[in-house]
Amino acid sequence: MKSYKNLLLLIVMGCGVLQSCAMRAEVYDNNNKTCLYGNMELQFTIKYETIDKNVSTSVFLLPNNVSTTGSTCGDNTTEPLLKLGFGNGHSFTVNFTHNQTVYHVDVITFVYNTNDSSIFPNASAKGVFTVASKVTMPGLPMDNYYKCVNPEILIINNVTMKFSNVSVQAYIKDGNVSKQAFECSADTPTTTLAPNVTTSAPNVTTSAPNVTTSAPNVTTVAPTPTPVPTPIPKPEVGNYVVKTGNVTCLLADMGLQLNFSITKNQSDWKVINIVPNDTSTSGTCGIDTSSLKLQEKQMMVELVFAVKNSTKFYLKGVNVNHTIPGQFAESNNSLEYWEASVGSSYMCNKNQNFKITDNLFLTTLDLRVQPFNVTDNKFSTAEECFLDSDLSFLVPIAVGVALGFLILLVLISYIIGRKKSHTGYQSV
Ligand SMILES: *[C@@H]1O[C@H](CO)[C@@H](O)[C@H](O)[C@H]1NC(C)=O
Ligand SMILES: *[C@@H]1O[C@H](CO)[C@@H](O)[C@H](O)[C@H]1NC(C)=O
Ligand SMILES: *[C@@H]1O[C@H](CO)[C@@H](O)[C@H](O)[C@H]1NC(C)=O
Ligand SMILES: *[C@@H]1O[C@H](CO)[C@@H](O)[C@H](O)[C@H]1NC(C)=O
Numbered sequence: 271m272k273s274y275k276n277l278l279l280l281i282v283m284g285c286g287v288l289q290s291c292a293m294r295a296e297v298y299d300n301n302n303k304t305c306l307y308g309n310m311e312l313q314f315t316i317k318y319e320t321i322d323k324n325v326s327t328s329v330f331l332l333p334n335n336v337s338t339t340g341s342t343c344g345d346n347t348t349e350p351l352l353k354l355g356f357g358n359g360h361s362f363t364v365n366f367t368h369n370q371t372v373y374h375v376d377v378i379t380f381v382y383n384t385n386d387s388s389i390f391p392n393a394s395a396k397g398v399f400t401v402a403s404k405v406t407m408p409g410l411p412m413d414n415y416y417k418c419v420n421p422e423i424l425i426i427n428n429v430t431m432k433f434s435n436v437s438v439q440a441y442i443k444d445g446n447v448s449k450q451a452f453e454c455s456a457d458t459p460t461t462t463l464a465p466n467v468t469t470s471a472p473n474v475t476t477s478a479p480n481v482t483t484s485a486p487n488v489t490t491v492a493p494t495p496t497p498v499p500t501p502i503p504k505p506e507v508g509n510y511v512v513k514t515g516n517v518t519c520l521l522a523d524m525g526l527q528l529n530f531s532i533t534k535n536q537s538d539w540k541v542i543n544i545v546p547n548d549t550s551t552s553g554t555c556g557i558d559t560s561s562l563k564l565q566e567k568q569m570m571v572e573l574v575f576a577v578k579n580s581t582k583f584y585l586k587g588v589n590v591n592h593t594i595p596g597q598f599a600e601s602n603n604s605l606e607y608w609e610a611s612v613g614s615s616y617m618c619n620k621n622q623n624f625k626i627t628d629n630l631f632l633t634t635l636d637l638r639v640q641p642f643n644v645t646d647n648k649f650s651t652a653e654e655c656f657l658d659s660d661l662s663f664l665v666p667i668a669v670g671v672a673l674g675f676l677i678l679l680v681l682i683s684y685i686i687g688r689k690k691s692h693t694g695y696q697s698v
């Protein structure tokens with residue numbers, strides 16, 4: 271086998287005064303052609319113990335003067351590896367896997383040295399620590415680069431990595447760096463079905479403006495592609511089915527939208543619609559627990575149903591896991607939503623918003639679900655939610671009546687009180 275002696279070089283991108291610093295690293299093959307590059311801003315937040323037994327947090331950026339020593343292009347027998355060494359013994363490593371058509375990031379490894387007192391002052395344990403995580407992300411088509419401008423978070427134990435402005439490509443042939451981006455879901459907030467977005471230049475009419483007083487017809491064309499916050503469309507309604515063998519045991523029709531705080535600090539809310547056509551369904555059916563698992567691109571949503579008192583079922587748990595390359599994982603298994611009798615289905619056509627945790631909300635539309643006792647692949651009788659029922663209009667009336675009654679009560683007691691005190695004065 272031919273020995274692969276990669277020439278490893280490093281290009282440092284200029285960091286303007288106002289520009290945020292992005293690190294750019296390239297790995298070259300033995301023909302001196304780029305085979306792998308990574309371009310990103312990466313912020314580390316690391317919790318560590320100090321000598322006074324306190325927990326300290328160190329926040330720092332991946333510097334732009336990194337070494338790529340140890341990186342490899344990969345060949346017939348080995349896979350590519352991007353290793354970025356920096357500072358006093360720290361390194362960030364990504365390795366890749368591939369098949370004929372797609373490639374993946376496999377494992378992200380971060381090694382840090384708490385002996386570096388400029389980053390870890392007063393660390394109690396001095397030495398080299400390693401955290402690593404397998405990354406689940408969709409396959410990147412060969413000859414595409416991964417692009418993600420928006421931040422994505424990867425949390426491994428006490429280390430949080432926040433990636434932004436990422437572009438990465440591996441398996442580059444003959445130095446032909448791709449211009450075809452595979453965009454992360456964070457950059458395409460409205461998960462519309464557009465896998466290959468052709469970025470044809472907008473047809474900007476640059477003809478000389480008419481001298482007539484009529485309004486120039488260029489106004490509708492945005493001069494710079496400023497990202498306009500697009501309104502989030504309604505989620506499409508999916509018909510999800512779980513089977514055991516050839517028998518349908520769980521049915522769920524719904525439009526599903528998730529609203530979650532990526533960094534779990536309730537600031538950076540992100541909304542994702544589950545697109546049924548992009549979703550693979552799995553699940554389990556048990557006697558008193560059933561689950562429906564929906565995997566849509568980087569988003570996994572699991573709904574767990576349970577039975578209580580042998581008569582009622584309800585939505586007990588919601589587990590959400592969103593990856594690439596970061597991870598948002600949130601779950602709550604002590605919910606009590608969507609209650610209906612076992613043997614019937616729960617239905618709610620109106621939009622409903624459910625709080626799962628402080629960082630995760632779920633919105634459903636045209637919901638109908640039956641997690642137990644499905645017969646003949648069909649929904650049984652529906653028990654409708656209160657919102658759908660004709661009685662829901664009574665709520666404001668009831669509140670009004672109650673309020674009026676209360677006011678009356680206060681008035682009466684005031685009058686009686688006044689009368690009493692009057693008689694009191696008179697008797698003195
Ligand atoms: C350590 O923690 C204690 C209690 O939380 C606090 O009073 C003290 O100031 C901390 N020391 C340092 C050096 O941060
Ligand atoms: C890799 O495989 C190709 C054909 O599949 C072959 O031509 C080439 O020599 C191999 N390279 C190495 C380093 O084994
Ligand atoms: C990536 O690195 C991890 C840990 O170093 C290793 O277990 C895994 O096998 C590597 N993957 C490939 C495809 O080489
Ligand atoms: C390290 O510890 C010393 C003594 O406990 C303290 O004076 C100093 O402020 C600490 N340094 C940092 C950066 O916390």
Ligand SMILES: *[C@@H]1O[C@H](CO)[C@@H](O)[C@H](O)[C@H]1NC(C)=O
Pocket residue numbers: 383385396397398
């Ligand atoms: C930490 O630094 C000390 C002194 O600078 C050195 O003796 C020791 O070997 C270092 N340990 C590690 C794990 O780097």
Ligand SMILES: *[C@@H]1O[C@H](CO)[C@@H](O)[C@H](O)[C@H]1NC(C)=O
Pocket residue numbers: 289290292311419420421434435
């Ligand atoms: C991405 O890079 C551009 C230009 O380098 C910069 O203006 C922008 O703020 C960066 N975005 C993020 C999310 O860091």
Ligand SMILES: *[C@@H]1O[C@H](CO)[C@@H](O)[C@H](O)[C@H]1NC(C)=O
Pocket residue numbers: 473
């Ligand atoms: C621009 O629009 C004109 C007329 O609508 C059309 O003929 C032309 O092909 C368009 N150009 C591009 C680049 O789409």
Ligand SMILES: *[C@@H]1O[C@H](CO)[C@@H](O)[C@H](O)[C@H]1NC(C)=O
Pocket residue numbers: 477478479480482486487
């Ligand atoms: C200019 O005016 C003419 C006549 O009113 C009209 O046909 C043409 O579309 C106008 N062009 C632009 C760019 O406004």
Ligand SMILES: *[C@@H]1O[C@H](CO)[C@@H](O)[C@H](O)[C@H]1NC(C)=O
Pocket residue numbers: 516517
């Ligand atoms: C399921 O499979 C069994 C045997 O494999 C068959 O007898 C039965 O008819 C099938 N049921 C349906 C609904 O297809």
Ligand SMILES: *[C@@H]1O[C@H](CO)[C@@H](O)[C@H](O)[C@H]1NC(C)=O
Pocket residue numbers: 502529530539541631
């Ligand atoms: C997402 O949830 C947050 C917090 O409840 C809320 O402020 C925001 O408006 C929600 N976004 C959407 C699109 O529902």
Ligand SMILES: *[C@@H]1O[C@H](CO)[C@@H](O)[C@H](O)[C@H]1NC(C)=O
Pocket residue numbers: 463547
């Ligand atoms: C989803 O797939 C179905 C059947 O394959 C098709 O009829 C429907 O139009 C698709 N919906 C979208 C939005 O592409």
Ligand SMILES: *[C@@H]1O[C@H](CO)[C@@H](O)[C@H](O)[C@H]1NC(C)=O
Pocket residue numbers: 601602603604605606625626627628
């Ligand atoms: C889970 O949901 C229950 C009921 O809504 C709520 O009381 C609890 O705080 C939630 N747990 C978490 C971790 O948010």
